[in-house]
Amino acid sequence: MKPVFSAPFFILGGALAGVASAYLATQTLGLTGLAGGSPWQARNVAASALVHPYTIAYYLLGGRLPPSGGPFVEFTASTDDSGNPLTASCDYVLSLQPGNQPAWWSLTALEEAADGKATVMSQGIVAEADGSVRLSASRHPQPGNWVAVPRSGRYHLLYTASRETGASAEAVPLFSLVKGSC
């Protein structure tokens, strides 16, 4: 009787392990957390970075183009400030403090959003009286500034912001992400 652990098993197993590890690496390598406790993460797309092939693969395999760098930087968040995953069943409030805000930013849910404004940008929102920015992330329309999220399941928020010439990603002001009602 042919042994179970024959040559094809090792070769196929090795191939599957190789592809699976490569895919897993594209999802995890190059991610850098930012300010202590912030749920926002940036990907290191610098051409000189060792993980550059993996970060580029992350975007291309997802059907997206990598960020062009330069004046813009991208951040993603899959959890709120408390570390809980973002889910469509809950509403979230995003806040940006007055004063040092990016000249331009946009916010969107990466997954297919419910009907509504899937992407909001800085020019299209109304600031608070003190200059801060507050908006809601919800699957249902909300009064004020609102970004639509998917109808169900977990999702990721994508925050694209401009930065000063030569500034690092850490210097870009980030939204706080607080869970509201569920």
Add this chain to the structure above:
Amino acid sequence: MRLTYWCAVALFTAVACHAAFILFAPAYSLDRSILRLASGTGTNSFFILPQEAQRRLLPGYPAQSVVGICAFDVSSSDVTLNANLPDGFWTLTIYSNHGDVIYSANNTQTGTNTFTVALSLAPDLLQMLKQATEKEPVDTDTGWTVSSPEPRGLVVLWYPVVEAAQRDSIMRDMSRTACQPAA
């Protein structure tokens, strides 16, 4: 001993498949995206991206933005991009078909909304050695020149639109941009 041998084969196969996946799968994915986008217009032709395709390719950009692309192919001849953009903020990004950004600029950096970019295939080692022994070529005034390490790639022009009512006029202006093989 036999088991050790086959474990080593499995490990080698895993490493080889890991490397092959990272090197080839993303470029294949981008190639397919480019072919799908350019299926109606072909390569070396500028067109405004439909909003649905724009959202898939560039989710960080607001849906009402105007995004124009040119899937270029410099394998047989240089390609010229004659850009014609309205006043305001815009960005130009040129990607290789491996997803690397090989050139980027915006309105502030260029100082003009009408410009020409000459795309060509970067010379290989033999061509560089040959060029080193030849006379200096005569410079032609073609604006900026960009050498692509790959024969195919993507030019992306992005114009953010604040008021939806402006979108049509901005699309008309950007549609005058031309991407074509160099004469």
